[in-house]
Every structure is written in C-alpha cells, then in structure tokens.
Amino acid sequence: MGRVLVMLTAAAAVLACSVATVMVRRRMKRRRKWRRVVGILKDLEESCETPLGRLRQMVDAIAVEMQAGLVSEGGSKLKMLLTFVDDLPNGSERGTYYALHLGGSYFRIIRVYLGGQRSSLHVQDVERHCIPASLLNSTSEVLFDFLASSLQRFIEKEGHESISSRDVKRELAFTFSFPVKQTSLSSGVLIKWTKGFAISEMAGEDIAECLQGALNKRGLNIHVAALVNDTVGALSFGHYHDADTIAAVVFGTGSNACYLERTNAIIKCQNPRTTSGSMVVNMEWGNFWSSRLPRTSYDIELDAESLNSNDMGFEKMIGGMYLGDIVRRVILRMSQESDIFGPIPSILSTPFVLRTNSVSAMHEDDTPDLQEVARILKHLGVSKVPLKVRKLVVKICDVVTRRAARLAAAGIAGILKKVGRDGSGGGRRKSDKQTMRRTVVAVEGGLYSNYKMFREYMDEALRDILGDNVAQHVVVKAMEDGSSIGSALLVASSHSVRTIPYE
Structure with a gap:
C-alpha cells in the first residue's frame, strides 16, 4: 500500500511539473509575441520621430521649394500655381x-x-x-x-x-x-x-x-x-x-495651402498684371517631398498600392484620407507577427476600411476600458481584445497623428518663412516685438476642426518652431x-x- 502511495505521489509530481512546464512555455510564448508587437510599435515611433531640429529643416526646405517654384515651371515639386x-x-x-x-x-x-x-x-x-x-x-x-x-x-x-x-x-x-x-x-x-x-x-x-x-x-x-x-x-x-489673413491651409481628405505673394517675386510670370501688387498662389503642397520627411515602411506600401504612386508624398502623410489606412497597416502587421488580435480577419486587409474619423474616435476615447476602441476593432473583425491591446491601438493612433500634425505645422511655418513672417527675415530679431506684424492663417477641414488631438499637436508644434516671441503674433483661425x-x-x-x- 505504501509503495502504491509513493508511485501515485511521484506521478502527481510529474504531472504537476508537466503542467507547470506547459504553463511556463505558454507564458514565455505570449511574452515573446508581446515583445514582437512592442518592437513593431517602437520601430514605428522611431521612424515617425519629428524632433524640433528636423521640423526646422523641413521649414527651410519648404521655403526653398516655394522660391524655386516661383522662378520656373517645373523647377520645384511645389507647383506654385497662379x-x-x-x-x-x-x-x-x-x-x-x-x-x-x-x-x-x-x-x-x-x-x-x-x-x-x-x-x-x-x-x-x-x-x-x-x-x-x-x-x-x-x-x-x-x-x-x-x-x-x-x-x-x-x-x-x-x-x-x-x-x-x-x-x-x-x-x-x-x-x-x-x-x-x-x-x-x-x-x-x-x-x-x-x-x-x-x-x-x-x-x-x-x-x-x-x-x-x-x-x-x-x-x-x-x-x-x-x-x-x-x-x-x-x-x-x-x-x-480679417485683413491680416495672408495664408490658408486645408486639412481634410487631402491637404493643400495657398498664400498672398508679391507679384515681383513671381519670376516665372514676367508681367503678372495686378492692381494690388500681389497675387494668391496655390502651392499644391501635397506633392512636396524631402529626404527629411520621416517616411515609414507603411507609407511606402500605401504609396505603392495607391492610384498615384510616387506622387503626393506629403499629402499621404498628413491628409485625412490616409491616416486611417496607415494605422490599419500597422495593426495588420502586428496581427501577422502575433495572435494578440486573434485570427486575422479578411476585412483588415482591405485598404481604407479604417477611416480617419475612426482613428480620431479611438485616439480620443476617454472611457476607462476604451469601449470605443473595442467597438471599432469589432467592426474590423477583431473582437474580445484585452485592455492592454486596446491601449496599444490608441498609441498607434497617437504616433501616426502626432507625426502628421507636426509636419503640417512645419508646412505652415515654411509659408511664414517665405513671406518674412517667421521672425527670421529682413534682419529682424525674434525678440523685437515692434517689427513683428500680426499674421492670420485661415485653416479649414474636418481633420483640423473635428480631431482635437491633431489640432493640439499642430498648434503646439507651430509654437515650438516659431518660438514664443513670434508665435504670439501668429493667429491660426479655424473656419467652417x-x-x-x-x-x-x-x-x-x-x-x-x-x-x-x-x-
């Protein structure tokens, strides 16, 4: 009887060890999968980084391209249309x-x-x-x-x-x-x-x-x-x-900007006859491109599969038509690398199925358990997602949107630099308040007016680029x-x- 008891005890110990081993392996497997997903997020963050130094390089590049587009047709990615x-x-x-x-x-x-x-x-x-x-x-x-x-x-x-x-x-x-x-x-x-x-x-x-x-x-x-x-x-x-309005930007499905330029600066048109001495120039800035743009593998894939590949590179990073699809592509990549979202639903592979208004709703979801995130993911065929995974999705939305907003701010600052309203031109000092003129930039489009986080990130970046002494003279006015x-x-x-x- 004692021998049987010993054997049963040994068997139970072996079984317990086996169960423990299986549990440990599963836990380690889940951790490896989670580390892969976190690694994807970290790579995304690093690829989308827009430090102030890089933004100021973008400002300079945009101002240079604006000038080149005014000098000759085809001289710049910016068409600078009369x-x-x-x-x-x-x-x-x-x-x-x-x-x-x-x-x-x-x-x-x-x-x-x-x-x-x-x-x-x-x-x-x-x-x-x-x-x-x-x-x-x-x-x-x-x-x-x-x-x-x-x-x-x-x-x-x-x-x-x-x-x-x-x-x-x-x-x-x-x-x-x-x-x-x-x-x-x-x-x-x-x-x-x-x-x-x-x-x-x-x-x-x-x-x-x-x-x-x-x-x-x-x-x-x-x-x-x-x-x-x-x-x-x-x-x-x-x-x-407001007569101080000298530029306008649209952040909607796409994005573009225009501004008031002196006619004597429009060199490609030898004699643009105007009574005011100025003319509104349509920049078509969606086609702007620079090696300084923080482009990711997801941007490259989106561009390659679009109807206008190798075109409108700037717009595809900041336009409302595209932000949702960039987020979708990141989620799809994570799904392919790990099962944290469960089986990959076919709808998640459909381009533009995730719209930017849904990204906004997830990004700004303030419910304790992120109910709106869960609802939108369910619409994408992803259900029963743990809270930590929902938080991960919110972070993806934040990274993509923050990059877009900060690039948009650099675009506006580029216009201000071109027309001498950024505090750096004409020998003026940023600390010289008397020489700074009040400047109004009109902004329209659902991306700016309806997406609070995009708006806040853009306004914050514009202040950082210009500096407080100049930014206090620049007014961004939203309109409907x-x-x-x-x-x-x-x-x-x-x-x-x-x-x-x-x-």
Whole structure:
C-alpha cells in the first residue's frame, strides 16, 4: 500500500511539473509575441520621430521649394500655381451668389447673400452630400451631369419666384479641390486627379467649361463665374473677416495651402498684371517631398498600392484620407507577427476600411476600458481584445497623428518663412516685438476642426518652431464652409452690379 502511495505521489509530481512546464512555455510564448508587437510599435515611433531640429529643416526646405517654384515651371515639386486672384474681398460686396464645392469625399452647394457690410453676410442655404464611389472612375460627362442635376434640384427648392425663375441669371463659383493650372479667374485646366479620383480623359480639360456645358444642357441660366481652389476660397473668406489673413491651409481628405505673394517675386510670370501688387498662389503642397520627411515602411506600401504612386508624398502623410489606412497597416502587421488580435480577419486587409474619423474616435476615447476602441476593432473583425491591446491601438493612433500634425505645422511655418513672417527675415530679431506684424492663417477641414488631438499637436508644434516671441503674433483661425463661402465672395468682389434681387 505504501509503495502504491509513493508511485501515485511521484506521478502527481510529474504531472504537476508537466503542467507547470506547459504553463511556463505558454507564458514565455505570449511574452515573446508581446515583445514582437512592442518592437513593431517602437520601430514605428522611431521612424515617425519629428524632433524640433528636423521640423526646422523641413521649414527651410519648404521655403526653398516655394522660391524655386516661383522662378520656373517645373523647377520645384511645389507647383506654385497662379490663381489670378489679386484683390481679396473687403466686406463691401453686395448681391446673392452661389458656390458648388467638389472636394475629396463630398460635394457641397451653398447660396450666399451679401448686403455690403461684413455683418450682413448670410449663408441662406447649404447642402452637403457624399460623392458616390462610382463617380470616382466614371467619365467627365457622368460626373458633371451629376453635379448639374444636384445644382438644379438645389435651385428648384428655393421657393422664391423672383429668384427661381429661369430668366434670372445666377453667378456661380466652382470650388474645385484638385490641381488646376488657371488661365484666368474663371478658367483652368486639370493637371491631375488626387484623393482617389481617376477620370483619365479629363486631364488637360477646362474644368469650368465642363461644368458650364453640363449646366447648359439642362437649360440652367447659371454662369460659372469663377474656378477656385478650396484653399483660395478659404483665404478669401478669412480675409473678408480679417485683413491680416495672408495664408490658408486645408486639412481634410487631402491637404493643400495657398498664400498672398508679391507679384515681383513671381519670376516665372514676367508681367503678372495686378492692381494690388500681389497675387494668391496655390502651392499644391501635397506633392512636396524631402529626404527629411520621416517616411515609414507603411507609407511606402500605401504609396505603392495607391492610384498615384510616387506622387503626393506629403499629402499621404498628413491628409485625412490616409491616416486611417496607415494605422490599419500597422495593426495588420502586428496581427501577422502575433495572435494578440486573434485570427486575422479578411476585412483588415482591405485598404481604407479604417477611416480617419475612426482613428480620431479611438485616439480620443476617454472611457476607462476604451469601449470605443473595442467597438471599432469589432467592426474590423477583431473582437474580445484585452485592455492592454486596446491601449496599444490608441498609441498607434497617437504616433501616426502626432507625426502628421507636426509636419503640417512645419508646412505652415515654411509659408511664414517665405513671406518674412517667421521672425527670421529682413534682419529682424525674434525678440523685437515692434517689427513683428500680426499674421492670420485661415485653416479649414474636418481633420483640423473635428480631431482635437491633431489640432493640439499642430498648434503646439507651430509654437515650438516659431518660438514664443513670434508665435504670439501668429493667429491660426479655424473656419467652417470657408472655402465655399469665400469662393462666392470672390465672384462678388469681381462684380460691380447685383445679379439677382436682394431678399
């Protein structure tokens, strides 16, 4: 009996050792997997680093590229396009005007009434719609007929006989958020599509004429009076309310900037005739590139798989269309290296399935157990994720967004440096407050207005780059619908008579 007891005890000890060994191995395996994931995050952080020294190098590089783009066509990655906008609105404009804005993921139609004073600007109607995915690679005829039919329905709903009559000619600003080489205020040819659009036969076509033709086919008495980049519209609106506004930046689906430049600095155009001595220049800064940009393997993969590979490198690091997909690619890489997210769902391999508004929601999730992170991951096919893994996802969002925001700040500082508003030009000292002029930069776009962490990181980086003595003179003003309203204001400022009755 004693012998049997000894054998049972020995067997139990062996079993216990075996179980303990298995548990230890599993624990070690989990730790190895976790270390691999943490290693991926660390590599991401190091690749996305934007120390102040690097940002200031970016500022210098952008200012140099701006100058090169003003000297000659093709002399820079920045196209530095002339807009033929010289006299910006000042508040005396009168009349009722329309604007149709074709952006990256939406289009918007507005009607604006101007009573001759800044306080009498009234946006009387606004419609905003998502752009059907089928239009992104359709034909120009289909795209512009869709826009014309939408505008027609907008006008038919006005309900005022004096305004809705076909006999009344309406003046329309076409806000077009894509690279265009302007030939006048109201005409310009498409250089290329961005933001997922791919209608090949439109390259080189006059965009205003395309819309005007679609409107004429429907018998609409509407005149496309201005073709305006969205950044130029934002600058127009900013200047209407504050004459110190000298630049505008859009952070939305894509990103771009424009600013007010002296005409004698635009060397590639020998005699740009303006009454003000200045002209708004559309930078098309999404195409900026520098070896100093903190590019990761995820950026390279995204670019290679995009419709416009080897193009728009800056925009793909800071544009709202792309931030979500960068985060998705990091999560996918971690899933491939470890099972911390469980089995890899097929949806996680779908480009752009994770949108930037979801990144914002996860990044700013303040619930104790990160419920919003869990909900969004479940939508991606990843469920029952431990809290520490959810925290890891929040960190990924933070790293990607912080890089984007700090690069955006460097872009704005580059513009200020070019126009001598960064405190470093003309022999001025940063400590000399009297020589610093108040400078306003108008900013529009959902990425800036709706994503608190992006906004805070950008504003913080801009202050760091400029220094406190200069930053106190620089005002970043957020606005809503500014590009559309500002485009209508540009039409109004170029007309001396009312086109339709006041209401």
